[in-house]
Amino acid sequence: MSENEFLAERFEAHRSRLRAVAHRMLGSTAEADDAVQEAWVRLSRSDAGAVENLGGWLTTVIGRVCLDMLRSRRSRAEEPLESGPVVASEAFDPEQDALLADSVGVALLVVLDTLSPAERLAFVLHDLFAVPFEEIAGILGRSPAAARQLASRARRRVRGAPVPDTDLVRQREVVDAFLAAAREGDLEGLLAVLDPDVVARSEGGVTSGAVAVAAGARRFASFSRVALPALVDGATGLVVLEDGRPERALTFTFAHDRITVIDVALSPERVSELHIDLV
Incomplete structure (x- = not known):
């Protein structure tokens, strides 16, 4: 050797x-x-x-x-929501996930x-x-x-991090409101469903704060018009199809009936790794 x-x-x-x-x-x-x-x-x-x-x-x-x-x-x-793939929803090593949960809880990321x-x-x-x-x-x-x-x-x-909500029905209502506001370019409607400290994560960086994230969501309007409700790896999300296949996916984290995190997957490799069910 x-x-x-x-x-x-x-x-x-x-x-x-x-x-x-x-x-x-x-x-x-x-x-x-x-x-x-x-x-x-x-x-x-x-x-x-x-x-x-x-x-x-x-x-x-x-x-x-x-x-x-x-x-x-x-x-x-800071990059807008559609500027690069977000990978925070990707799978980590199970042992490390267990360590994460035991150490600091589900709100760590x-x-x-x-x-x-x-x-x-x-x-x-x-x-x-x-x-x-x-x-x-x-x-x-x-x-x-x-x-x-x-x-x-x-x-x-x-x-001090809030524990994410787990009510899928209520989460879907919040995401539907987010989607409707994004389609209309409705800044006030977006701010109504975004936590003041919301973050949108991408490889290009992290956009923090409701106003900045809402601005990015308004730029997402062209895609929001064809976005469909979905469960993405079991989480409340949205998916955009191209020729019947998922082309991009958004997942959301919630606390107190507001969106605290938006994760966007854009690259074909990342999207292909996600389990997506249209709802």
């Missing part, structure tokens, strides 16, 4: 954990895979023989890569998108993956006390 093959074998032993960290940090399969690939590139270019704790070294690298990606995402202009990149990294690495604050501080370029404070602040926001 060559030295490069041996290094690749060692890296593969850590891939699932790195991918789980990247998923929680980025909320996107494509970006998580890009981050893992970048970690491999950095490892292959390093003096790997001098690395005593490869798992810790790789966690630090994936953390820095994800932090850079989150900061870059925030520095770009909603809240993570409202945290700053530094808060998100500190919370995910420490609370979900037990990375010591001393290591997190090195990634952030801050003191351990500052890293602890960032995680504490994020934790308080997560604990």
